[in-house]
Amino acid sequence: MSAAALELPSVEDALALGLTRAEYELVCEKQGRAPNQVELAMYSLLWSEHCAYKHSKKLLRTLPTEGRHVVMGPGENAGAVDVGGGLVCAFKVESHNHPSAVEPFQGAATGVGGILRDIFAIGARPIAVLDSLRFGEPGPAGGAGGSAQAGGAGTRARYLLDGAVAGIGHYGNSIGVPTVGGEVYFEAPYEHNCLVNAMALGLAPRERLVRSAAAGPGNALVLFGASTGRDGIGGASVLASAELDHDEQGAAAKRPTVQVGDPFEEKKLMECSLELLERGLIVSLQDLGAAGLTSSACEMASKGAVGIDLDVAAVPLREPDMQPFEIMVSESQERMLCVVEPADLDAVLALCAKWEVGGAAIGSVTDTGRMRVFADGELVGDMPVSALVDDCPLYDLRPEKPARPVYGAPAATAGVTIASAPRAILLALLSSPNLSSRRPLYEQYDSIVQSRTVRRPEQADAAVLALPDGGALAVSIDCNARRVAADPARGTIAAVLECAANLACVGAEPLGTTNNLNFGNPEKPHIAWQLTEAVRGLGEACRALQAPIVGGNVSLYNEGATGPIYPTPVIGMVGRLPDARRAGRLGFARAGDRIALAGPFSPTLPAGELAKLLGWELPDGLPELDLAAVAAAQAAVRGAVREGLLASAHDIAEGGLAVALAECCLAGGLGARVELGAEFWAAIPPVVPGPSGAPGAPGPELLAGALFGEAPGGFVLSGPAEALERLAESVPLLAIGEVGGAGLEIATGAQPIAATLDELAGAHGALAGLFG
Amino acid sequence: MRFGVLQFPGSCDDLDALAAARRVGEAELIWHARRDLGGAEAIVVPGGFSYGDYLRAGAIARFAPAMEAVIEFARAGGLVLGICNGFQVLCEARLLPGALLGNVNLRFTSRQVRLEVLDTGTAFTGACTPGASLSIPAKHSWGRYYADEPTLDALEARGQVLLRYAPGENFNGSLRDIAGVRNERGNVFGLMPHPEHAVDELLGGSADGLRIFESMRLAAEGALA
Numbered sequence: 001m002s003a004a005a006l007e008l009p010s011v012e013d014a015l016a017l018g019l020t021r022a023e024y025e026l027v028c029e030k031q032g033r034a035p036n037q038v039e040l041a042m043y044s045l046l047w048s049e050h051c052a053y054k055h056s057k058k059l060l061r062t063l064p065t066e067g068r069h070v071v072m073g074p075g076e077n078a079g080a081v082d083v084g085g086g087l088v089c090a091f092k093v094e095s096h097n098h099p100s101a102v103e104p105f106q107g108a109a110t111g112v113g114g115i116l117r118d119i120f121a122i123g124a125r126p127i128a129v130l131d132s133l134r135f136g137e138p139g140p141a142g143g144a145g146g147s148a149q150a151g152g153a154g155t156r157a158r159y160l161l162d163g164a165v166a167g168i169g170h171y172g173n174s175i176g177v178p179t180v181g182g183e184v185y186f187e188a189p190y191e192h193n194c195l196v197n198a199m200a201l202g203l204a205p206r207e208r209l210v211r212s213a214a215a216g217p218g219n220a221l222v223l224f225g226a227s228t229g230r231d232g233i234g235g236a237s238v239l240a241s242a243e244l245d246h247d248e249q250g251a252a253a254k255r256p257t258v259q260v261g262d263p264f265e266e267k268k269l270m271e272c273s274l275e276l277l278e279r280g281l282i283v284s285l286q287d288l289g290a291a292g293l294t295s296s297a298c299e300m301a302s303k304g305a306v307g308i309d310l311d312v313a314a315v316p317l318r319e320p321d322m323q324p325f326e327i328m329v330s331e332s333q334e335r336m337l338c339v340v341e342p343a344d345l346d347a348v349l350a351l352c353a354k355w356e357v358g359g360a361a362i363g364s365v366t367d368t369g370r371m372r373v374f375a376d377g378e379l380v381g382d383m384p385v386s387a388l389v390d391d392c393p394l395y396d397l398r399p400e401k402p403a404r405p406v407y408g409a410p411a412a413t414a415g416v417t418i419a420s421a422p423r424a425i426l427l428a429l430l431s432s433p434n435l436s437s438r439r440p441l442y443e444q445y446d447s448i449v450q451s452r453t454v455r456r457p458e459q460a461d462a463a464v465l466a467l468p469d470g471g472a473l474a475v476s477i478d479c480n481a482r483r484v485a486a487d488p489a490r491g492t493i494a495a496v497l498e499c500a501a502n503l504a505c506v507g508a509e510p511l512g513t514t515n516n517l518n519f520g521n522p523e524k525p526h527i528a529w530q531l532t533e534a535v536r537g538l539g540e541a542c543r544a545l546q547a548p549i550v551g552g553n554v555s556l557y558n559e560g561a562t563g564p565i566y567p568t569p570v571i572g573m574v575g576r577l578p579d580a581r582r583a584g585r586l587g588f589a590r591a592g593d594r595i596a597l598a599g600p601f602s603p604t605l606p607a608g609e610l611a612k613l614l615g616w617e618l619p620d621g622l623p624e625l626d627l628a629a630v631a632a633a634q635a636a637v638r639g640a641v642r643e644g645l646l647a648s649a650h651d652i653a654e655g656g657l658a659v660a661l662a663e664c665c666l667a668g669g670l671g672a673r674v675e676l677g678a679e680f681w682a683a684i685p686p687v688v689p690g691p692s693g694a695p696g697a698p699g700p701e702l703l704a705g706a707l708f709g710e711a712p713g714g715f716v717l718s719g720p721a722e723a724l725e726r727l728a729e730s731v732p733l734l735a736i737g738e739v740g741g742a743g744l745e746i747a748t749g750a751q752p753i754a755a756t757l758d759e760l761a762g763a764h765g766a767l768a769g770l771f772g
Numbered sequence: 773m774r775f776g777v778l779q780f781p782g783s784c785d786d787l788d789a790l791a792a793a794r795r796v797g798e799a800e801l802i803w804h805a806r807r808d809l810g811g812a813e814a815i816v817v818p819g820g821f822s823y824g825d826y827l828r829a830g831a832i833a834r835f836a837p838a839m840e841a842v843i844e845f846a847r848a849g850g851l852v853l854g855i856c857n858g859f860q861v862l863c864e865a866r867l868l869p870g871a872l873l874g875n876v877n878l879r880f881t882s883r884q885v886r887l888e889v890l891d892t893g894t895a896f897t898g899a900c901t902p903g904a905s906l907s908i909p910a911k912h913s914w915g916r917y918y919a920d921e922p923t924l925d926a927l928e929a930r931g932q933v934l935l936r937y938a939p940g941e942n943f944n945g946s947l948r949d950i951a952g953v954r955n956e957r958g959n960v961f962g963l964m965p966h967p968e969h970a971v972d973e974l975l976g977g978s979a980d981g982l983r984i985f986e987s988m989r990l991a992a993e994g995a996l997a
Contacts, residue, residue: 166879170880173784173821173911174782174784174824174825175784176783176784176785262824263821264781264821264823264824264825264826265824267781267782267784267821268781268782355781356781442882443879443881443882443883444879444880444881445880445882446784446882446911447882448882448911448966448969448975449784449788449911450787451787451791451968451969451975452975453976454974454975456976580974581974
């Protein structure tokens with residue numbers, strides 16, 4: 001080795017790169033000597049939390065990953081399920097939280113770019129993107145926008161929201177993949193640590209799926225796509241595996257570690273990759289994401305139980321005189337790595353030329369089991385692949401339920417009390433940042449390109465994408481993290497149930513699930529407890545729904561100056577319905593249809609949206625839940641939608657029954673007359689304090705609980721009376737009203753609600769004010 | 773009847789346009805580097821972000837070899853339809869008057885819009901019902917139709933404005949609510965909304981866009997007969 005390579009870094013250098021002293025000693029032991037600069041850089045990335053899952057791997061092993069539809073489970077770039085007709089659907093969700101907190105536009109854009117590469121890396125054409133976003137409170141609607149430095153309540157949240165939405169749109173719109181759904185919540189714990197999770201789906205003929213395991217010693221390693229620069233060096237270890245700096249200077253200093261995305265380059269890269277696969281020219285394929293070439297090459301070698309020799313001098317560079325370690329750890333975007341048989345090498349490079357993406361043979365597969373890095377033929381790094389990929393120490397969590405609440409009570413919204421008129425509460429909820437219409441956001445996304453979108457945003461509870469055989473895919477992404485914060489296990493179960501309920505409302509049965517576990521610092525016992533409980537709930541719910549986990553991602557160390565984020569296990573679920581023409585809608589469709597409340601529904605106020613507006617503290621735990629009963633209700637609704645019996649189906653979520661009814665009115669442009677009579681009050685378990693009066697005259701808390709309380713399991717359905725009567729044979733169902741009229745009228749036995757469609761729409765349109 | 777759909781690196785709605793054209797006739801893709809149009813009887817320049825559109829939408833694509841062929845084809849009277857980015861390309865190529873500027877709301881906006889058909893006697897609107905409107909999605913950042921006042925007056929006087937946004941639908945700020953214009957000769961037409969995304973009731977509830985493709989088929993076959 002050269003003299004330069006022999007100038008060995010010290011243990012302090014290792015600590016600065018994020019390794020612990022013990023980990024550094026283990027590296028020395030695995031190497032049989034102290035690592036040089038290239039080797040230390042590579043170990044520090046592959047042994048980072050982001051790459052090695054060292055605090056979560058043991059927990060993740062408890063999740064259900066097998067099922068009759070699963071074609072590819074966790075461990076590959078994305079999971080895949082069989083969707084019939086010889087096709088598989090690949091899907092995965094990933095986070096780009098810390099980059100987005102530092103630079104929201106590029107952070108979010110490259111998050112989309114990264115998840116799309118994961119999809120086409122396994123041979124699937126990306127067909128849809130969804131996003132899941134979390135920001136701090138946006139402040140009063142209509143407030144001034146501006147930069148993070150401008151200050152003022154909500155300024156930072158609006159700056160991040162605006163940038164992230166524009167970044168997602170920029171990338172997805174430009175590459176021609178529709179953004180079909182998503183969710184955004186505003187909560188104070190995300191003020192200093194926003195979340196940007198992106199999910200993508202792809203379709204592939206079953207036999208076209210490709211794995212990332214390198215194989216065949218003597219085969220060539222081809223790097224193709226964009227050239228390699230100094231951008232994003234250390235992103236995985238510096239940004240993704242540590243808490244963010246709590247001051248603006250720290251964030252500014254880290255901005256250069258955020259990559260810059262180029263959707264045009266990725267579009268060419270995608271078409272080139274798919275054509276390489278279609279023509280059978282490559283043995284295996286892997287995208288370059290976090291930790292760049294280091295991670296991609298080592299993972300390919302590890303999965304194939306082979307070695308790799310590569311020469312950094314053969315890597316096309318964006319800037320001259322890059323050091324070997326910089327080339328190995330660069331996170332320049334829009335790059336892929338593939339293994340090619342020598343006879344196909346010329347054809348592969350010719351196809352790269354056709355698509356105008358750079359292609360270069362940078363190394364070869366060996367049978368040594370070692371990762372060897374050369375610079376112009378000179379050996380500058382030599383490591384056992386197994387040490388890099390498999391030997392990072394895994395840590396046991398030390399979970400401990402916190403004795404005191406982790407999160408303070410939310411700030412109360414002025415003007416609403418539990419005793420306010422239900423109409424005032426309804427309008428306040430509809431105009432609140434978490435419940436108002438997402439139209440100002442989704443209008444910035446192309447949701448229809450590729451001609452598959454059967455249900456666009458706010459037309460149904462789940463996005464619906466037509467399949468060639470007449471069926472359709474349905475997809476939903478969700479997580480009410482306030483409920484998870486109140487009860488990590490039951491809150492996570494509720495998030496899984498919410499996704500499945502969304503699928504049921506369009507008539508789809510779950511095929512598989514992906515998840516992104518966004519949590520705080522797992523080395524802290526209370527965060528370890530949240531994580532452990534959430535994963536327990538996730539496993540339980542996915543088993544009950546037969547919706548196994550086929551892939552996912554973990555994002556830890558999400559903490560700001562004021563504490564950790566709400567525990568946020570974002571759930572993405574993909575399902576199938578047999579007939580796209582019968583995909584359900586959420587809006588009321590015909591005047592005269594009957595309206596029913598269906599399912600086992602026991603609403604409670606604590607941890608709900610109204611409780612937040614009222615400034616209530618989070619409860620310690622959520623009510624017990626009959627998972628089997630909720631699953632049965634979902635199956636019944638799904639069946640009715642599939643048979644075409646219903647005119648509309650909508651699950652009751654944030655804001656409870658009254659908000660769900662208002663959403664059905666708004667989506668359909670039709671009013672409704674609802675009467676909550678004695679039968680209703682008898683069916684609603686009085687789990688909130690009260691009733692203070694005689695039956696038929698509920699007190700304010702019971703009234704608010706029934707109208708605005710939340711729980712999994714409830715649906716608002718509409719259709720002909722006979723259809724609802726038939727459905728009542730298989731699910732608890734209560735007729736509560738009729739579609740029609742100029743607005744929403746709810747007779748409650750106490751104070752009624754009456755609001756015109758215009759009043760509802762005015763309240764629901766409040767988010768537009770944030771985009772002044 | 774055979775359509776040719778151009779395909780640039782960065783085209784996004786190329787396959788959608790291909791599928792829409794195939795509902796009324798035959799259709800093939802034409803790779804941007806080709807200089808011949810493969811015997812196509814009508815050309816569609818599709819939506820997307822040709823060559824990334826990093827300079828100015830459509831500014832690079834107009835120089836593509838395939839566009840040189842399209843310009844000759846148009847000069848010879850061939851039917852050319854430009855959709856969204858394709859409309860921008862045709863304006864850049866001077867096959868159509870005017871230019872497309874950034875939306876007044878400064879954002880990419882995706883919305884179903886209602887369009888008024890001003891003339892049903894053309895090669896692109898012949899299959900539309902007189903007096904009827906079309907429901908078609910629009911999605912773009914640079915869709916504000918602009919031309920100077922004398923040009924706009926002349927366009928209107930000569931009946932070159934074929935589609936107008938219905939009242940309240942002009943989100944991009946196009947002058948005189950112009951959504952689509954033809955050239956003077958009547959064989960080249962560009963519009964910002966996407967007719968190829970309104971060809972199937974299942975996808976978005978409207979098949980109004982099919983009328984544009986059907987009109988082209990009727991016109992081309994009429995010309996051939």
